[in-house]
Amino acid sequence: MAGASSNFGDFLRRLARNRLAVAGGAVVLFFFVLSAFPNVFSRHEPNRIDVLKILSPPSADHPLGTDELGRDVLARMVYGARISLKVGFVAVGIATAIGLLVGLIAGFYGGWVDAILMRFVDVMLCFPTFFLILAVIAFLEPSIYNIMVVIGLTGWMGVSRLVRAETLSLKERDFVAAARAQGAGDARIIFRHILPNALAPVLVAATLGVAGAILTESALSFLGIGVQPPTPSWGNILTAGKDNIEFAWWLSVYPGLAILFTVLGYNLLGEGIRDAVDPRLRGR
Amino acid sequence: MTGGDGTVLSLTDIFKHFPVRRSFFSRETLRVHAIDGVSLAVPAGKTVGLVGESGCGKTTLGRVALRLVEPDSGKILFLGQDITALAGEEMRRTRKMMQIIFQDPYSSLNPRMRVGDIVGEGWLVHGIAGSREIRELAERLLLRVGLSADAADKYPHEFSGGQRQRIGIARAISLSPKLVVADEPVSSLDVSVQAQILNLLKDIQEEYGMAYLFVSHDLRVIRHMSETVAVMYLGKLMEVSPAEEFFGNPLHPYTRSLLAAVPMLGGAPREKIVLRGEIPSPVSPPPGCRFHTRCFMARKLCEEVCPPLREAAPGRMAACHFV
Numbered sequence: 001m002a003g004a005s006s007n008f009g010d011f012l013r014r015l016a017r018n019r020l021a022v023a024g025g026a027v028v029l030f031f032f033v034l035s036a037f038p039n040v041f042s043r044h045e046p047n048r049i050d051v052l053k054i055l056s057p058p059s060a061d062h063p064l065g066t067d068e069l070g071r072d073v074l075a076r077m078v079y080g081a082r083i084s085l086k087v088g089f090v091a092v093g094i095a096t097a098i099g100l101l102v103g104l105i106a107g108f109y110g111g112w113v114d115a116i117l118m119r120f121v122d123v124m125l126c127f128p129t130f131f132l133i134l135a136v137i138a139f140l141e142p143s144i145y146n147i148m149v150v151i152g153l154t155g156w157m158g159v160s161r162l163v164r165a166e167t168l169s170l171k172e173r174d175f176v177a178a179a180r181a182q183g184a185g186d187a188r189i190i191f192r193h194i195l196p197n198a199l200a201p202v203l204v205a206a207t208l209g210v211a212g213a214i215l216t217e218s219a220l221s222f223l224g225i226g227v228q229p230p231t232p233s234w235g236n237i238l239t240a241g242k243d244n245i246e247f248a249w250w251l252s253v254y255p256g257l258a259i260l261f262t263v264l265g266y267n268l269l270g271e272g273i274r275d276a277v278d279p280r281l282r283g284r
Numbered sequence: 285m286t287g288g289d290g291t292v293l294s295l296t297d298i299f300k301h302f303p304v305r306r307s308f309f310s311r312e313t314l315r316v317h318a319i320d321g322v323s324l325a326v327p328a329g330k331t332v333g334l335v336g337e338s339g340c341g342k343t344t345l346g347r348v349a350l351r352l353v354e355p356d357s358g359k360i361l362f363l364g365q366d367i368t369a370l371a372g373e374e375m376r377r378t379r380k381m382m383q384i385i386f387q388d389p390y391s392s393l394n395p396r397m398r399v400g401d402i403v404g405e406g407w408l409v410h411g412i413a414g415s416r417e418i419r420e421l422a423e424r425l426l427l428r429v430g431l432s433a434d435a436a437d438k439y440p441h442e443f444s445g446g447q448r449q450r451i452g453i454a455r456a457i458s459l460s461p462k463l464v465v466a467d468e469p470v471s472s473l474d475v476s477v478q479a480q481i482l483n484l485l486k487d488i489q490e491e492y493g494m495a496y497l498f499v500s501h502d503l504r505v506i507r508h509m510s511e512t513v514a515v516m517y518l519g520k521l522m523e524v525s526p527a528e529e530f531f532g533n534p535l536h537p538y539t540r541s542l543l544a545a546v547p548m549l550g551g552a553p554r555e556k557i558v559l560r561g562e563i564p565s566p567v568s569p570p571p572g573c574r575f576h577t578r579c580f581m582a583r584k585l586c587e588e589v590c591p592p593l594r595e596a597a598p599g600r601m602a603a604c605h606f607v
Contacts, residue, residue, distance in 0.1 A: 180352060192394075
């Protein structure tokens with residue numbers, strides 16, 4: 001495993017052989033480019049209201065039609081992609097950081113430290129995550145920043161379990177004993193010797209986590225407690241679409257497809273990375 | 285810089301038992317008797333060979349000596365200082381003087397670190413050198429153990445087993461230790477590479493003047509390396525003798541059977557002793573002498589009384605009622 005996963009070229013070659021993963025990666029890349037250069041993809045302002053063009057169907061000027069205030073759907077979707085990616089990455093960043101720290105400490109120190117941390121994980125997993133988020137958001141102001149933090153704070157348990165398991169096996173390896181014999185302290189052993197070797201499954205979990213976070217953000221925005229209008233997000237475009245679904249199908253279909261393909265893309269990419277990093281991780 | 289009597293390491297009455305999986309419902313604890321009251325001294329600059337079959341506790345003893353595994357009881361004297369309970373910073377500073385070479389050259393090198401960083405880690409954590417000096421020192425050390433200087437920039441997976449073992453040796457000697465525990469350093473290597481590594485270890489010992497606690501199950505390797513031989517069986521020492529006398533005239537019946545089992549090319553056939561049965565489980569070692577279940581000299585007494593390790597001939601120790 002050591003030789004296999006430390007060779008980045010091999011990893012890329014194995015990843016490239018997996019067509020589904022490449023397709024997933026392409027979708028992910030496409031949405032990245034979209035959110036990096038939004039004005040290249042749409043000529044309109046996302047929040048510009050045009051009362052003369054309320055709910056107009058797709059046309060040459062508005063390729064994906066307009067919404068109930070006459071705003072260009074394509075422009076709103078492109079800027080919404082930016083929000084979704086931001087939420088996805090920041091939330092997963094928070095979740096991964098917490099999960100790594102908890103998993104490393106629990107796995108490395110073991111004993112009662114491990115017992116307490118892992119029981120806390122069990123407790124966190126007992127809550128139905130989505131309702132926990134709903135409850136927390138009900139107390140806080142619904143804003144994109146609160147959403148990111150709350151999704152992050154409720155999504156770290158899986159990572160911590162993965163990292164703990166990895167740490168348990170890594171800390172028995174001889175190179176850790178060698179580092180201890182050299183006089184390295186706990187912090188150095190944890191962050192220099194164990195962490196870099198525990199990252200492969202975390203990368204996979206994080207990629208899959210981005211998909212989950214985007215989905216959660218869309219759901220929250222759809223329910224009106226996520227990203228607040230007029231800031232566009234795929235979720236709140238859908239909300240508008242729900243009210244007008246009889247007259248304006250394009251308001252529901254395009255954001256729905258965007259969510260579907262993004263989530264699918266991240267999942268395929270994540271699974272591809274998992275298989276390319278280490279076939280033993282398959283099915284975890 | 286040794287204990288008063290010229291020893292670097294002196295282990296006294298070391299015990300180490302590992303608890304094994306208990307059933308969730310029972311309170312009964314099973315324990316693997318890895319080390320059961322072992323006392324052993326390693327003289328400065330010399331090599332003590334520690335032999336025994338797989339699972340006899342020799343690797344654990346090597347790790348206990350460096351406190352990589354904590355003993356349940358007993359005393360570890362290192363350079364005259366009791367390090368058994370040394371904690372934190374003091375222990376860290378002591379570690380500079382004691383190092384280890386591992387059996388498995390694959391799991392003993394961090395796959396995510398460059399060889400230069402692996403070899404130079406000790407200098408870094410002890411604040412002996414800055415990163416630029418470390419680079420230079422690491423290159424010099426890699427050349428010394430027979431690798432090229434540009435190895436410092438590579439990762440462990442780019443090397444063969446023998447080369448990796450050289451990297452492990454470079455790491456072990458980087459801090460100029462007084463004691464190196466060599467835990468089966470050649471048993472996972474090809475025979476041709478084994479000889480190179482053994483000679484490297486000998487040369488380095490002469491150059492640096494350090495002592496080895498050389499753990500191996502291969503008597504030929506032990507003979508090549510050691511001044512003193514200690515034989516371990518099921519967590520206890522059976523015999524401790526100077527190498528020459530050990531190989532010429534083994535005392536303990538277990539030692540005799542071990543030597544009889546070494547394959548020889550040519551030479552006179554030696555006494556033939558075939559051991560009965562398997563090594564008993566270290567979870568429930570036999571009462572009395574540990575070896576009596578397989579011993580060709582066993583009598584009633586052996587089943588009841590455990591023979592202590594005592595001077596059986598001038599300068600030689602054996603744990604048997606009848607020698």
